[in-house]
Amino acid sequence: MKHDVGLKTRVKTRAGKLVGAAVLAALATTAIAQTVPDQSVPDNTGLDIPANLQIFGKLDPNVRKPTAIVNDSVITGTDVDQRVALVAVANNAKLSPEDRDRVKLQVLRQLIDETLQIQEAKTAEVVITPAEITQSFDAVSKKFNRTPTAMRAFLREEGSSERSLKRQIEGELAWQRYLRKRVEPFVNVGDEEVKGILDRLQAAKGTDEFNLHEIFLRSDAANGQQVFSNARALLGEIQKGQQPFEGFARQYSDASTKGVGGDLGWVRASTLPPELAQAVNSMQVGQVAGPIEVAGGYSIIYLTDKRQVLTADPRDARLSLKQLTLRFPPNTNAAQATARATAFGEATKALRGCGTVEKVAASIGADVVDNDTVRVRDLPPQLQEIMLRLQVGESTPPFGSAEQGVRALVLCGRDDAAAGSLPSSDQIQGQLEQQRVNLRAQQKLRDLRRDAVVEYR
Structure with a gap:
């Protein structure tokens, strides 16, 4: 079982929330996703302009050499640098050269994924209007106690731009609407399945549950040792306590829960991979453990709380x-x-x-x-x-x-707290449906990565 898929079926879902809140969370604690519009244009000028033209001569100083071309959409060095700068300022961190290099690689992967998501939404005829994007941008500005004009100036001062944030907004809206159109209608949860979960919850009454946050670093045979070394270095930074664990998760994690600070929600040890279950059973609340080798990479976990199922705490x-x-x-x-x-x-x-x-x-x-x-x-x-x-x-x-x-x-x-009660059937059904939507979204993104033509520069 793939680590990301396995965990995603067990965590609380946050998908489907308002895009304004999602973008605000991303801006407040981690970088703003940035991509650039598709550079290919229809030849309706009569000038026979190449779709992927190159400029020979003086370049615009604000446009740098492409870092990657994803199915003809360009991700520039400017995009990557703006994201990295925002990662640093959002986490109030001074990045060392080694940290900056690591963050750049992470940012580039994120931008490639976002570009693939936007492209796929376009194939499903998902349209995001400029008015919707502007409305969300204004809402984010308000959350930061700034006018839209002041927000634009703030982003420029921090090395980002209005275009970057608006591109993030467009990406969030496009992917959510794509999932509602192409995924959610085909997800079903049966009554017997819901009843089975309720029965298992009742049977598990009194057993321990753990509230966990996780940073998952993907690795393979070729880069396993390097990823392990990076995980140990990251653990050392976490243990300094200079910023919340959630900020590190949003910045570095390769899991699908990175957008919610690595929050796995309340889980029982029996639902975790064996390596994580063994670690969490020996942890105290507030403790961080890792790196723990799991299928597909390494995990760092943070135990934020502990309770017993359906029992008053x-x-x-x-x-x-x-x-x-x-x-x-x-x-x-x-x-x-x-x-x-x-x-x-x-x-x-x-x-x-x-x-x-x-x-x-x-x-x-x-x-x-x-x-x-x-x-x-x-x-x-x-x-x-x-x-x-x-x-x-x-x-x-x-x-x-x-x-x-x-x-x-x-x-x-x-x-004293009231005794815990079973969730309703509707609550269980809603959670299962969202978990499956998220799981299929991750599977779709993996398919897009596998089929994409990506040229690195």
């Missing part, structure tokens, strides 16, 4: 809290900070329920903040375990730093 409980904060004066030394923190801890131990918090806070000069909507899972991991063990009216041990002072959380109430 204590970490979904909503807490009513009061936070006490004792701030230290400037120039407080370590000994003074320790003494004040100790006194603060003794005071919080003496609390007799939430009704005494304000009185105790006033006696030690602490501030009090109320919050009645905090979920346990939204707290730092160190505090989650403590909060789950507290009784109403009890306080956590002091925590904080010399610079920011010390704090304590007092538990005033807890609303």
Whole structure:
């Protein structure tokens, strides 16, 4: 089984969402896809102009030598450079020469795929009007709190262009409409199949589920060692924690989930490839593991959460809290900070329920903040375990730093999460249909790659 196909049938689908949101996500956290219009034109001038002409003489300084020609459509060096520049600025990263070379190769593959998608949509007579593209461009500008004019200037300053973003919009719209026209009508899910899934969910009640993000790097026998080395280098960058895992996934992953930051959704170990299942069963929430060799390449996985199927998760409980904060004066030394923190801890131990918090806070000069909507899972991991063990009216041990002072959380109430329930038949059917649309879309794209004539320059 191909890795990308296998995983895609198991992940939550995001296809079919509004193109504005898709483009915004791409621009906010990764590069903007850029291609150029088909360079072949009908000879309706009477001048006998070649379809793939070459200019001999002075060139436009903004047009560079083609990097690839895909079925007569040109991807220029400018397209690649603009995408790479946007990758860097979108991720607030300074690319080393090695990183830049790696990103250029990834970008070129993406641009080739996008060009093939646009070409295939044209064969199905999918038409995207200039007005639709402009409307989506204006919507993206608004999301960035910019007017369309300011957005154009912003893109130019960052080394991209209005044309690049509009081409991305056109590509998103064209491919989605192609799938609705040529794929979705032929996808069916039977009632018995839905019932079977519901039965399996019920049977799996209480088993572990994992919320995973993945970066998949495709490799073969010829480049396997190089891809493995790249994966190890990438893992080192991820572990520095300078940008979210999702940003790396959008930038580097070869899987179909790259557009959603590598999000595989909630999965059970039994539905994963054996290599990934073995790794995830030994991981803690927040841990990154890899590179893991799987069919077709290497994976880096990030465990963002864990729960049990159809079982109430204590970490979904909503807490009513009061936070006490004792701030230290400037120039407080370590000994003074320790003494004040100790006194603060003794005071919080003496609390007799939430009704005494304000009185105790006033006696030690602490501030009090109320919050009645905090979920346990939204707290730092160190505090989650403590909060789950507290009784109403009890306080956590002091925590904080010399610079920011010390704090304590007092538990005033807890609303436990309701037990998990089975999804409806319609929900299951909708998910299965979208998964199959996505799977067929990936298969179609592989066919297009295989049949394409691509000339690299």
